[in-house]
Amino acid sequence: MDFRDSPAEAEFRVRLRDWLAGNNPGLPASSTDDEYWARQAEWHTALYDAGFFGLSWPSRFGGHDLPTVFDVILDEELTAAGAPPRPSLGYLVQGIDTHGSEAIKERFLPGLISGRERWCQGFSEPDAGSDLASLRTTATRDGDEYVIDGHKIWTSYSDVADWCILLARTDPGVAKHKGLSVFAVPMHQPGIEQRPLRMINGITTEFGQVLFDGARVPADNMIGDPGEGWRLAMTIVSHEREPGELGYVARYAKTVKELERVVRADPGAFGSDQRESVAWAHVQAEMLRLHVCRRLSERLDGVEHGPGGSIDKLLMTWVEQTVGSAALAVSGPRAVLDGDDVALKTYLYSRAQSVMGGTSQIQKNIIATRILGLPTA
């Protein structure tokens, strides 16, 4: 058990720290400000071009073939510099890398990893949330193409996406989990309409809603085999539950650091309950950092993630909501006098974490039956 940097890790850390000293774009938090997403592409490509993104992914697709634990260093240094977190798209990379053909990987992974091509994820529908497999969007073969009709929701950042990794029904004649396939659908075409929803904290860019009405996708853009869609979707969502894949440690730790700075600047202005909520948020954020160290270390000998991602998702959710509550506590009356208060927005956004990527209740079902081995009703 060793938490120290190896010589190679230490060298990487120093190089990254030096680069960050001159290249921190100082974006507002993604969870509280639409401006973040307007400038996120810039941040993604800058981080990538400097050689600090896609660390553990294959070099032939633009990654660096480094051990997974390098992402811990990236998260730690981003936090220390007060820089934005790394782009959260590891789960898409994992999905395409696990299920895509060589041609699909060569075509799509480099642009996804470099940030030159923007992606969104079209899974949920208005009537298919937790029961995802009941989705009704169809992909119908028409010569060398498929024609897409349906309605996707919670399609994060769909308005700026070049591609959508879309889960659609290709075979209505088989059991609901078996008739699904996944496509890389080009988003700039007629037949696609964007109707974003406003989140409870006022953010308008995140909750995409996309209507597909005769949109077309080349048959060659199918990722995996026909009917492999459910398995591919499960690969993606299980990785989407892993804080190590998402890089959220840096986001939470950054907020905690800001809260600590606020209190430290004027200790007399804060009561014991406010101080305790900030200290507890620090404990929670530290827990997640260390938990990610452990999980990414486990992957060093190729331990594949499984239902354990649901444990990590719940831990991550508790951290985000603890940090959100601490922000609200520190802000005190400001959070109710000013509807644009950043702490208020942080708090309100945190409530979504127990829903997005699979609700906490779904995660607990998975943990109980697949990890604890409890009987199903």
Added chain:
Amino acid sequence: MDTRDTAEQAELRRAARRLARDLSPATVAGLDDETRTARLAAAVLDAGWLELRSDGGDGGPLAGGVEAAIVADALGGTVADVAFTGPVLAADLARRAGGGSTEGAVVAFAPDLIDAAVVSGPVTTTPVYALDAGTDSSVAYVLVPDGDGHRLARVPVDGTASIATDGTDLTRTILTIPAGVPVSEVSVSVVAGSGVAGQGRILTRDDRASWAALGLALTSAELVGLMRGVLDVTVAYAAERQQYGVPVGSFQAVQHLLAESRCLMEGSLSVASYASWAVDNLGPDDARAAGRVAKAYCARAARTVCETAVQVHGGIGNTWECIVHVYLRRALLASQWFGHDGEQLRQLERERLGAAHGLS
């Protein structure tokens, strides 16, 4: 970075869990089995685990905080009723004071159980508590102020000098050392570092911070073991106990409680592992801060996990015969020892947020 167990650590973990499983009480009634408890104590002694933090010959410990935490975790997992953390903490403190450890020594704690008792005069002036004493314990260490630091001193705990306390934890011995017990010098046979033969070394502020880091790490590791153990017991019960013709563990309401417990245990393992590594690999203040984070998280988590275990066992869980309260009780002691979650948060606030208004 590679936070996995080394091959040796993995082997120690297996060995400790095997021994703990074979020799721990299977039932509450089993706590009274003196043949078994004697075998357990002998096995722990034979394994050399009580010496893990003793002087390895160069002033450093024979083994790391990680190894000691692995054993504490394993013994917690089965509520093993044997002294371990107490003697290990005493050996570590004696090593820092430049002396060979007295076999069976433990440390006397101040009444708040947060730190070693400090005694200024020739006799104890308040009751102090020797936590996790062994059956052979004859001596408890206390601290005596000396300049900017402290010297190690001893009080007798055998015979009439102390009273075994009917403490909350049914698996460990707490000795109450009353006021008026004489304090004597610790004679040091082996002197390491800069000490003078026969006197030992002054314990500095850093020594005490490092020692507290070990205490926080070991009590956190024990809490992780307690959570794992009580969760295993409870999951097995929920899968077996039938109501409405089905196992109660098939009900979502019960499943979700147990799923939350599992998450709390996993998060606790992550913080506690780091704290145990930090003991020997970070500076004293950073190591103690890592211990505070671990202890704050593990104490809160263990309380919830043990309370959930009582709840899922239903009425039986509230009876003396059901073993889950043995876990809960031991978790209460492990949480309080070196300071519970509220204490750790207050100290973290002081370190990270500055002094609160009106307080120094």
